[in-house]
Amino acid sequence: MRSATVMLGAVLAALLVSSASAAVRITGDAGGQIGPYLENLVALRESGQRVIIDGPCLSACTLVLGVIPRNRICVTRRARLGFHAAWHHGQNGRPATNRGGTRLLMAVYPRNVKKWISRRGGLTRQMKYLTGRELASMYPSCN
Template identity: 50%
Template sequence: MRRFLFAAFLFAAVLALLAMPQARADLRILSSPGGYVGDYLQAFARVRQSGERVIIDGPCLSACTLVLSTIPSNRICVTRRAVLGFHAPRVVDRVTGRSSRAPEATRIVVNSYPARVRAWIKKRGGLSQKLILLRGRELASLYPRC
């Protein structure tokens, strides 16, 4: 009888653990200089599917800013250290290493950002090769503090 009660208890405990919601981890961006757009889009697509929240807690530059295009705004928060850095994309020839302007890619990237971010970019003259930084109060007015 004791063995049966122990087995029943163990079975009930396992069922209770399985029924508990899975703990979600947050993705914390501490420092990202950017890189290849495709790599970031793939990574952020996985985060989007996972349901994780994104905490921007440092510089998120260049292709990293595509997090704003990929993850729902209600799953993004920023700390006081958060900085978003935007610039116009460039196409890099992987064979020669040369880069060139990409006006169509720039239009696509700008249009992918949420409306309030697009307005902020437009207010600063649009995307160019010069890095423009969104941080502090301006950033906190667009995304909640963590």
Template identity: 50%
Template sequence: MRRMFFVGAWMLASALLAATPAMAEIRIIQSPGGEVGPFLDLFEQVRESGERVVIDGPCLSACTLVLSIVPGERICVTKRAILGFHAARSVDRRGRFYAEPEASDAVLQAYPGPVRNWISRHGGLSSRLLLLKGRDLAAIYPRCR
């Protein structure tokens, strides 16, 4: 059965679609990120399922953890794919953001080597959003067929 996960503006939602017996896939269409926990749970389930991940739009922040959890040979990108990276941060009870340098280091080390290298060449993880797309992205992950 072909499954597509639509990651929307503020929530992670899934929907079952038409059956495609040849290969099941998860399609990331748009994800602004969010709390890390739900993304870790989802991508661990995807890793265990054996499904392929198609990145077909913006996959920002916590969504990029897919690269650390699902084997790279099961990830492909479309021309619309954009990966967005920034340093880890938390929010206190008053709604103020603060940096989490140890978490940022751990996340960076968990990314595959080519992604880590790209991030390093573009200034490293910081509060600024780094966008990996186009030719740079296609040099790391294959285009979906």
């Protein structure tokens, strides 16, 4: 337990560096549990740092779009955002859609992302990818 607390402290300390420091670069993030991602992203937002999405940002990683102000996010041509419904282990350990988690995801996403998801049938088990021109029309390119 103590080592986990120390590790979490080190991660948060790295995120809470002064706003004048280098931007955070996402080059390959497969996501994870919504709660911990929201906590880390709130700390990142408070740090004032910019976020460069420069590769896959999947699942809970996409919450960055709703937590970090749009003017502090930029995307490269390698950026690839993947969205799907939240899930949990259901009966017999099988994945089951988590409706509450999915509602939370949709509540956090900005309006333009919500519209994009809705036009594609909403969040489902199937990953939906936002890339290229569509992504570039929503977020500025990194210079």
